[in-house]
Amino acid sequence: MIEHDVQIRVRYSETDQMSYVYYGNYASYFEVARVEAFRHIGFSYKEMEDAGIMMPVLEYKTKYIKPAKYDDLLTIRVRIKQKPGVRITFDYEVYNEEKVLLTIAETTLVFINSSTGKPILPPQEFMSYFEKFYAS
């Protein structure tokens, strides 16, 4: 299993008038977390996209347990629990500085050939990386 932690400080722009992080703003935290997890294992999402593969989100689920607040230094823990194929699923947990679990979430994305618009397998070097971890 691949696991990576990313820290994000809550911006004022991300709060709403309940003084909570607006429920829609977590999506960009999860995007940052999965991109940084990719970078951590040696893959650049930007380069993959420049090379003609894009990764739209197919499914997104989240549970809000406690609110994140302004200026909180959040830890986003992201996990890839299953070997990716045409699809890849990420799990997320959001913690504040007191290690309190605030939010859990899951996203499923698909690898798409930008030219054809068709689903494809991820690049070979990406797959090879995962072979090491999920080999029988």
Add this chain to the structure above:
Amino acid sequence: MIEHDVQIRVRYSETDQMSYVYYGNYASYFEVARVEAFRHIGFSYKEMEDAGIMMPVLEYKTKYIKPAKYDDLLTIRVRIKQKPGVRITFDYEVYNEEKVLLTIAETTLVFINSSTGKPILPPQEFMSYFEKFYAS
């Protein structure tokens, strides 16, 4: 069952470099849809909040079937399928002008007393409205 349609035109700010509506931006469309559904049946979310009840989101799930694009005039169809209690669940469907279904989603919110931070039942006049629809 309560059902209401709201139209929202996609803003440039809501697109990303895939030329899709960014997956995190649907959350604000669903917020608009549920607030307008409330207004349609005679309730103002703003007034409810001013009166000391707030409604944070507990759970949010969405499936992205096809992308919404810049300048699309979307129809957000929102439904309240079950009589609300301390919690209320909304279902959503997003259609483009060609009546193609782009996205489905569900959110569960909780009524909270702003002073105590505790869950409470919605205001009586709100409940009365629903009694009519979900009566035995």
Add this chain to the structure above:
Amino acid sequence: MIEHDVQIRVRYSETDQMSYVYYGNYASYFEVARVEAFRHIGFSYKEMEDAGIMMPVLEYKTKYIKPAKYDDLLTIRVRIKQKPGVRITFDYEVYNEEKVLLTIAETTLVFINSSTGKPILPPQEFMSYFEKFYAS
């Protein structure tokens, strides 16, 4: 002079924990206002972009006089005071329902050929429209 009014209702996502519309969110209101002003005079920004002309913003200035609040039904008044060339300048005023002036702003955009990245004059039919208004 071309003048057009657009109504926008403030979304919860656009508020911050001061209970003001976050100062950065007006930019998308102004974007909507200028796109709707274009639509009003018969031009679609989307079609122009599809035809290979894009319009990045060069300059943006705004003064915040009074805060816009959640659920306010704002009127954005947009004006094109000068005949456009390679550049086009829009002026904006934001009013609430009580006709109180909340914000004033100005943006200057440039017409760019998407293929070459170079500034160009706007399409002829666009220019012709303005000839009528600003002719000597």
Add this chain to the structure above:
Amino acid sequence: MIEHDVQIRVRYSETDQMSYVYYGNYASYFEVARVEAFRHIGFSYKEMEDAGIMMPVLEYKTKYIKPAKYDDLLTIRVRIKQKPGVRITFDYEVYNEEKVLLTIAETTLVFINSSTGKPILPPQEFMSYFEKFYAS
């Protein structure tokens, strides 16, 4: 003069379909920069707000010289050139990793007593800090 640099990596959510950072999204970068400049000199904007002082933006001007792009690691250089009073002005420059200047901006904010809604001078310890720098 007080000067501080902050690094911000561009999120996918912040791009638009021109593949530029949307012009409205710089406002939150500048917010982060000024809050981090405050933290750097020993002041927490959050604590100031908790203590009853808020700082809405009065004026915001920006010039877009070159676009910031997805995944760029931006440096936001923020300067406080004049001793603050009831108002405080910040200047900003945005650079990419190649040290190319992308954007310049200026914001003026006002210190407000949250209870009365009236402008006030900043806290004494804040002012004392600036006395050192701007003393005659």
